[in-house]
Every structure is written in structure tokens, then in C-alpha cells.
Amino acid sequence: MTPRDAVRGAAERLRAAGVASPEHDAAELLAHVLGTTRAQLPALGGVLPEAAAELERLVERRAARVPLQHLTGLAHFRHVTLAVGPGVFVPRPETELLAGWAIESALALEAPVVVDLCTGSGAIARAIKDEAPHAEVHAVELDEPAHAWAERNLAGTDVDLRQGDFRTAFDDLLGTVDVVVSNPPYVPLEAWESVALEARDHDPHLALFSGADGLDAIRAIAVRAADLLRPGGVVGVEHADVQGESAPAVLAAEGRWEEVRDHRDLADRPRFVTARRAVRRPGPGE
Structure with missing residues (x-):
């Protein structure tokens, strides 16, 4: 599975759950799992099964409306x-x-x-x-x-x-x-x-x-x-x-x-x- 496919699938689940920014949050969660940034995702190869499983776990929590920042542990401010x-x-x-x-x-x-x-x-x-x-x-x-x-x-x-x-x-x-x-x-x-x-x-x-x-x-x-x-x-x-x-x-x-x-x-x-x-x-x- 490519990063693009992973983000697309995660975003669809978040959108269905009523999350306000599904594409952004899906990409942030995948970048967190892979230890990179959203900007670097297109340059990466396939998403390994272990990473896909971790992404699935985080998407499930985000769909339950746990704040994105609680899942990544970080908030960017200025x-x-x-x-x-x-x-x-x-x-x-x-x-x-x-x-x-x-x-x-x-x-x-x-x-x-x-x-x-x-x-x-x-x-x-x-x-x-x-x-x-x-x-x-x-x-x-x-x-x-x-x-x-x-x-x-x-x-x-x-x-x-x-x-x-x-x-x-x-x-x-x-x-x-x-x-x-x-x-x-x-x-x-x-x-x-x-x-x-x-x-x-x-x-x-x-x-x-x-x-x-x-x-x-x-x-x-x-x-x-x-x-x-x-x-x-x-x-x-x-x-x-x-x-x-x-x-x-x-x-x-x-x-x-x-x-x-x-x-x-x-x-x-x-x-x-x-x-x-x-x-x-x-x-x-x-």
C-alpha cells in the first residue's frame, strides 16, 4: 500500500465519522506513524503492514473524536x-x-x-x-x-x-x-x-x-x-x-x-x- 492509498482510506473513515479535516488528519497520523512529516509522505515507498496496523489503530481513536494532538502528542503554535x-x-x-x-x-x-x-x-x-x-x-x-x-x-x-x-x-x-x-x-x-x-x-x-x-x-x-x-x-x-x-x-x-x-x-x-x-x-x- 502506498502512502497516498493509506491516507485516502484513512480520510474516508474520518470523513464518515464527522471529523472536520479528514485529509489533513489522516496525513498527520500517517506521518506520525512513519516518523516523518506530511510534506515527505509522497517521497516514501510502501507502507509496511506494521505501520498500516498502527495507522488503523490511531484512525479508530480519531474517528471516536480523540483530538489529533492527543494522538501525536504535539501541537504546533506559531x-x-x-x-x-x-x-x-x-x-x-x-x-x-x-x-x-x-x-x-x-x-x-x-x-x-x-x-x-x-x-x-x-x-x-x-x-x-x-x-x-x-x-x-x-x-x-x-x-x-x-x-x-x-x-x-x-x-x-x-x-x-x-x-x-x-x-x-x-x-x-x-x-x-x-x-x-x-x-x-x-x-x-x-x-x-x-x-x-x-x-x-x-x-x-x-x-x-x-x-x-x-x-x-x-x-x-x-x-x-x-x-x-x-x-x-x-x-x-x-x-x-x-x-x-x-x-x-x-x-x-x-x-x-x-x-x-x-x-x-x-x-x-x-x-x-x-x-x-x-x-x-x-x-x-x-
Whole structure:
């Protein structure tokens, strides 16, 4: 059996199971089994029976909607590769835009201090350190299994990773931070049935759901980020595509933010909100 035949057969099974990207996933699984990349598959010879059997096993699990990244153990995020698996939220491609905003904000400063709240796998913190190595990066994650994955992904960097609640983390940094970035939980509890099976059944619920309207974590970030940032510092927070008005409204209502702006992803859907910590202006007589 050629690699092309193997991918075609695997893709047909995944398509029948309702997997969103059957050809891509089939090729990734075969490349994983063969210890190569998708780009190199056409140059290979036949797929041996042992490899075909392993591919069959992985396709069966993917058809059962186990995330592709759990099967390969890897997730690619901007220019870095992360270790992922059960117990940690798998970073999504759309979050790369938020990370890019944070990186650009850090690159504009000589000695930026950046905080990543709800770091999960450490994806955003790792990407920032990779592309803005001069930045002083701090990250926090509450969930113990996810924190362990972040430790693995941030090993060898000088990122300050802590385990704890983002609502109270980094008291030692109050008023000194330049950039706060976060991909928090934002799915409303009532949206349970609409969540993709890969996320609902395999991502930690702590990383998905955030109160009745999905905005509880964003409300807390609006307060904590304002405490952490210096006047003029900036915050960026990912949100659901249906929260393009409600998420910015949360920051606007907090009272310490200006230049509140929402940003769209590559599919032109509302994806993250940014704002600047207001600079206090002297009152009358001051």
C-alpha cells in the first residue's frame, strides 16, 4: 500500500465519522506513524503492514473524536512545537493572532514585562519568549495537570511559571507590567451541547466554561489586569465569536480602560479584545 492509498482510506473513515479535516488528519497520523512529516509522505515507498496496523489503530481513536494532538502528542503554535495530551487545553490556530498581538506589543518596548494569565499548555508564553526573547515573561495556571504540561513546554526558558489563581497571582508585580495577555475559559455553560466533541470530551472543563454567559473569567481579568499593568500598559483577551460586543463591554464597564477595541480572526469572526490601562489625569486644582 502506498502512502497516498493509506491516507485516502484513512480520510474516508474520518470523513464518515464527522471529523472536520479528514485529509489533513489522516496525513498527520500517517506521518506520525512513519516518523516523518506530511510534506515527505509522497517521497516514501510502501507502507509496511506494521505501520498500516498502527495507522488503523490511531484512525479508530480519531474517528471516536480523540483530538489529533492527543494522538501525536504535539501541537504546533506559531513557530514553536508544544507537548500536549490529556489534562491540558489544546491550543487553537486562532489564538496565534492574540499571541502575535502580544509579541508585537512586547517588541515595541525596550524591556517589556509580560504576564500570561490562564497559560494552559504555556503556548502563548512560549511563543512570546521565542519571538521576543528580550521580554521578561511570567505565566500562571491553576489546574495541576495543565501546569505540569506548561512546565514541560517552558523548560529551558526563563519564563516565570507559577501555579495559582489568576485572580490573585503576581502581587509582586502590581503596577509594573507592560502587557497582559490571556486565553481564558469563555464558553457559556448553556452552550454545552454545541461544543465540539474533541473539546467537550477531552479538554479540561476548567479551560472551557466560565459561568452562565461565559464572561466570568473575562470580568475577573478586567480587574486583575488593571491592577497588574502600569498606566498605559495593554491587555489582550480572547473570547468567543458571539462575544464581540459583550467582551469589550466588560472592559469598558470596569472603568480603568481606554482604547477598548475588538479584533477579528482570519475567518472574519470576532476573536479577541484589547485595551489600554488608563493614565490618570490630574483633577481640578492638582
